Amino acid sequence: MLVLAALIVLAGTVTCHSAHFIKPCHRNDRACLKLSAQAAVPILAKGIPSLGMKPLDPMDMEEVKANRAGLMMHFTNTKVLGLKHCKVLDLVRASDSTTITLKCSVALKGSYSLGGKLLIVDISGVGPYTIFIHDIVVKVKLNVGEREEQGKRYWTIDSWKHSADVTGQVRFNFHNLFNGNVALAKQILDYANQNWHTIFEEVSPPIVTAIVSQIVNETTKLFNQIPIDDLALFLYINMLSVIALLCFVVTSDGVSVASFFPLCKLGDDACMLSSAKSSLPILVKGIPELGVGSIDPMYIPLIVSDESGLKLKFKNSTMTGLSGCHVDDFKHDHIKKKQYTKITCDVTLSGNYEVQGKVLILPVEGNGKYNIDIRGISVKCNFNLTEFEESGVSHWKISDDWSETYKFKVRDGATFHFENLFNGNKILADPVLELINSNWKDIMEEIAPPIIKAVIVREVEAVNMLYSAVPADDFFVK
Numbered sequence: 001m002l003v004l005a006a007l008i009v010l011a012g013t014v015t016c017h018s019a020h021f022i023k024p025c026h027r028n029d030r031a032c033l034k035l036s037a038q039a040a041v042p043i044l045a046k047g048i049p050s051l052g053m054k055p056l057d058p059m060d061m062e063e064v065k066a067n068r069a070g071l072m073m074h075f076t077n078t079k080v081l082g083l084k085h086c087k088v089l090d091l092v093r094a095s096d097s098t099t100i101t102l103k104c105s106v107a108l109k110g111s112y113s114l115g116g117k118l119l120i121v122d123i124s125g126v127g128p129y130t131i132f133i134h135d136i137v138v139k140v141k142l143n144v145g146e147r148e149e150q151g152k153r154y155w156t157i158d159s160w161k162h163s164a165d166v167t168g169q170v171r172f173n174f175h176n177l178f179n180g181n182v183a184l185a186k187q188i189l190d191y192a193n194q195n196w197h198t199i200f201e202e203v204s205p206p207i208v209t210a211i212v213s214q215i216v217n218e219t220t221k222l223f224n225q226i227p228i229d230d231l232a233l234f235l236y237i238n239m240l241s242v243i244a245l246l247c248f249v250v251t252s253d254g255v256s257v258a259s260f261f262p263l264c265k266l267g268d269d270a271c272m273l274s275s276a277k278s279s280l281p282i283l284v285k286g287i288p289e290l291g292v293g294s295i296d297p298m299y300i301p302l303i304v305s306d307e308s309g310l311k312l313k314f315k316n317s318t319m320t321g322l323s324g325c326h327v328d329d330f331k332h333d334h335i336k337k338k339q340y341t342k343i344t345c346d347v348t349l350s351g352n353y354e355v356q357g358k359v360l361i362l363p364v365e366g367n368g369k370y371n372i373d374i375r376g377i378s379v380k381c382n383f384n385l386t387e388f389e390e391s392g393v394s395h396w397k398i399s400d401d402w403s404e405t406y407k408f409k410v411r412d413g414a415t416f417h418f419e420n421l422f423n424g425n426k427i428l429a430d431p432v433l434e435l436i437n438s439n440w441k442d443i444m445e446e447i448a449p450p451i452i453k454a455v456i457v458r459e460v461e462a463v464n465m466l467y468s469a470v471p472a473d474d475f476f477v478k
Contacts, residue, residue, distance in 0.1 A: 061110070066206035071116040071123070073206065078110030089137065101139045103167070107132045108207070109263075112174060119198060123188055127176030130262040133200075134282055135168025152227040164208070168285070170196040171278035173262040175271070182270060193278065263477045266334050276330035280343070283462060284322045292465045295458055296322040300351075305450045310357035312447055314370070317351030319455060328378065337385040339398075344378045344411070349451065353418060359446075360439060364432050368420030374444070376412030379452060381405070383460075387472065396467040398460050408452050414440040 059080040066073045090101040112129040116122075145158040172192045177185035192199050261279040264271035286294030296319075303314040325345035332339050353370040357363070384399040416436050421429035436443045 061108075061207075064206050067116075068202060068206070069117070071118055071202065072114065073203065074113040075108075075129070075207065076111045076113075078108055078207075081107045081109060096145070097141055097143045099139065099141045101137065103135055103137050105132075105134050105136070105168070114174065114177075118188070118192065119195065119202065121188060121191060123177065125174055125177035125179070125185070127174065129175065130173045131203075132171045132262065132278070132282075133166060133168075134170070134285075136164055136166045138162060138164045154227055162208075164204070166197065166200060169281065170200045171262065171282075172196070172199065173271075173274060173278065186274075189274065261475075263475065265477045269331060272332055273327065273330045276341070277327045280325055280327050281323050283466065284325070286462075287466070292462050292469070295462050296320060298322060298455065298458055300454050300458070303450050303454050305447055307446055307449075308358075310359055310364075310446065311355065312357075313354040314349070314451070315352045315354070317349055319347055319349045321345060321347035322455075337387070337396075339383040339385060340381070341383070342378060342380045344376060346373075346375050346412075347377065348373050355418070355421075359432065359436060360442065362432050362435055364421065366418060366421035366423065366429070368418065370419065371417045373415040374410060374448075375414065377408060377410045377448075377452075379406065379408045379456070381456065390468075393471045394473070395470075396472045397464055398467070402456070402460065403453060406452070406456060408448065410441065410444045410448070414444050416440070416443065 061078040061080060062076065064073070064075040064078070089103055090099075108129075108131045110129060111127065113126045115124045140162040141160065142157065143159045145156045147154050147156050170193075172189065174185075174189065177188055261282065262271075262275040264275050283292065284294070284296045286292055298319040300317040300319065301315070303317060305312040322345060325343045327341065327343050329340065329342040348371065350369070350371045352368065354367045356365045381402055382405050383402050385396045386399050387394050388397060389395070416433065418429075418433065421432060
């Protein structure tokens with residue numbers, strides 16, 4: 001949605017004199033367009049006052065009012081954050097139009113007032129809000145015409161249209177719903193976040209319209225002043241690609257964690273738990289902009305266990321399902337610098353295994369492919385935070401002592417499949433598989449600890465990468 005705003009502003013305000021930092025490209029040379037766009041990023045990111053170009057991050061949106069399907073919405077003092085990471089999916093230039101498709105992420109923060117029905121449920125509230133949109137794919141078609149005045153030709157924006165769809169996810173956080181009734185608010189927020197795609201289609205159009213209309217009006221003023229002869233055509237085309245890259249990469253010298261996670265005040269435990277719940281799938285998916293890689297699927301090269309006479313190796317394993325984990329509890333003690341988390345997951349682990357020894361009462365040996373489905377595993381961790389300084393700014397780091405205190409419990413069951421036990425002898429293998437699947441709880445207590453520890457190690461690495469990229473104070477509302 002914000003793509004169009006940025007696209008129009010930049011496409012409309014660059015003259016051939018002032019765009020010396022842009023490398024000219026042929027309209028069909030997509031590789032050149034992208035390279036030139038990248039070169040222009042640091043300059044355009046700061047804005048160009050001489051061209052009337054202001055920094056676009058944060059973008060201020062004073063007021064949006066709408067009444068859609070019985071829902072009264074009033075958003076005020078909204079800031080749009082995180083305009084840094086758009087990717088160009090497609091760019092098509094015709095004689096009188098340009099169509100561009102991009103994928104971006106953005107967060108909106110401000111104040112809200114809601115009243116009426118949200119789909120089928122009643123909703124009311126006034127307070128601060130955050131909407132995080134991860135991976136929105138926006139397709140924009142901009143139709144450009146011409147007018148003539150005193151012998152000079154000027155461009156006009158005759159019309160525009162756009163479509164948007166979210167391929168990642170949207171998370172809503174509205175504080176003080178139902179005048180602070182936590183129980184009712186939780187039900188509505190859970191409902192909204194479970195049905196985020198439908199809710200987004202309901203809520204987003206007036207916000208999009210307000211942003212685009214404001215930018216189109218401003219850009220029209222600029223087109224009225226700058227003749228086409230001062231806008232080299234190849235630069236105009238090139239700037240569209242610049243926008244594709246810059247639409248969310250402008251004006252920020254650093255990375256804002258608010259672009260990805262809802263922020264809370266210190267001591268607001270309910271907000272922190274809500275934020276942790278909405279943030280987990282985002283963190284699991286990975287945040288390349290912050291140096292945080294995806295951990296679903298998670299690759300684990302080696303897990304070794306030698307307990308109770310059973311020697312077990314899992315090699316080249318892949319775990320899937322972490323994206324569906326649920327945060328049951330989260331606490332942050334800012335004074336003691338401690339964090340506590342409890343999450344519950346359904347996960348699958350597969351790869352290669354080697355086993356030798358005795359499982360319960362039966363001898364076992366073999367090597368080959370394996371698959372373990374674990375249902376309803378809850379993991380509790382207590383983390384101690386240390387602090388370190390970088391460029392005069394304090395950052396957190398999770399200490400290694402968590403490995404002595406973490407606990408887990410498999411609540412709903414586990415299913416094991418090991419190929420090639422006893423070198424493929426099914427007469428020997430089948431009783432062992434039946435035994436371990438019938439006694440899954442005992443088996444998990446025996447073989448799971450090194451698996452769980454290996455997974456937590458990777459998760460801690462991901463969180464520490466996040467903490468390394470973002471100053472400690474930036475995780476909270478000031």
